[in-house]
Structure formats: C-alpha cells, structure tokens
Amino acid sequence: AALFQGRKFDEMAAFYARHQDAGLAKPIAYRGAPVGDVRHAVLKVDPIGNEVSGSQVDLDNGARILVVAHPLCHFTQNATAAIESDATLAKAFGSASIWVAPADRGVDLAPFQDWNKKHVSTPMTIAYAADGWPEVRIWQTPTFIFLKDGKVTGEVIGWPKEGNSEALRREMLKLGLLQAH
Numbered sequence: 001a002a003l004f005q006g007r008k009f010d011e012m013a014a015f016y017a018r019h020q021d022a023g024l025a026k027p028i029a030y031r032g033a034p035v036g037d038v039r040h041a042v043l044k045v046d047p048i049g050n051e052v053s054g055s056q057v058d059l060d061n062g063a064r065i066l067v068v069a070h071p072l073c074h075f076t077q078n079a080t081a082a083i084e085s086d087a088t089l090a091k092a093f094g095s096a097s098i099w100v101a102p103a104d105r106g107v108d109l110a111p112f113q114d115w116n117k118k119h120v121s122t123p124m125t126i127a128y129a130a131d132g133w134p135e136v137r138i139w140q141t142p143t144f145i146f147l148k149d150g151k152v153t154g155e156v157i158g159w160p161k162e163g164n165s166e167a168l169r170r171e172m173l174k175l176g177l178l179q180a181h
Helices: 009-018 074-084 087-096 110-118 165-175
Strands: 029-031 041-045 051-056 063-068 097-101 124-127 143-148 151-157
Touching (some): 074 087, 110 124, 143 165, 151 165
Parallel strands (some): 029 051
Antiparallel strands (some): 041 051
C-alpha cells in the first residue's frame, strides 16, 4: 500500500513477487508514459485489469468543477444520486466536471471500475500526488471546487442529509454552467 501511494509500481511488483505467500493485494501495473509533472496528474483506472495509466487534467481553460470524491464514500454516493436525478445538474456535471479520488494507500481498483461502469459521464480517477492539486485545501469527500480558467471561484464541501444541490447551483450560475430562470 505504501509503495502504491508513493507511485512505485515496479517496486510494488518486485515486493509482491518476493512475498507471494504473504496474502498481499495483487500489485497494480502502470501502463503508458511516465508522469513527469504531477500538477493535475491522475491515474486512470483500467476498466477490467489491475492496471492504471497516467494523465494530466486541464483545469486552466474554461469553467470546470473539480470533484474530490471516493467511490466507497456514502456522502459521495448520495451527492452523485442527487446530481444524476436532476437533468440540469447532470448535464452540466457531465461536461464540466473532473472526479478525482485522494492519493491514498488503497490498492483495490474494483470500486473505481464499478463506479466508472455505473457513472459513464462522470468517471473517477485517482490523484497521482496530493501536492499536484494546489486548489484542494482538504481532501474531504465530496468537495466541489469551481474554477474559471484555473482560478478557484467557489467551493462546496460535504453532502449533508438534506443535500447541497442549491449551493452547487449557485456556484454553477456564477461560472455560467447553468442559466438563471
């Protein structure tokens, strides 16, 4: 888990090979070009294998919603259900949002694979490194960070029992992602 969190994929595989009888989680393989700059770097989860690949996210152009989330967080699940049940929010989130899980020690990709199958318009990635996301003050899930051309314009933290749809709408109106009625 520590090797995964440190993004030491080759070392993870070597450690697993040396300790196959220890009941360790299968190592995660990294495919594709190495991540150079960790700014806005994510790990995209392979839909079926135990593999990830690196990618950069563009938050510097246009209106974007950075969603700090995790597929096993019930608050994230409740927020997603509310967003997906509202056609206006669902459309705006589908085109403007980037869903990123914290760069934690978890090595089970199955929850991400399940999430991405169920939520095709809002797939979840994993932050390559926490320090590559200066816009994120806290990695509480869910946190919605609203940006215009790379500048933070607002933030909505958490999803209480009554929801936070109105706070999302206010921030989206400021960015022009929704139209006032």
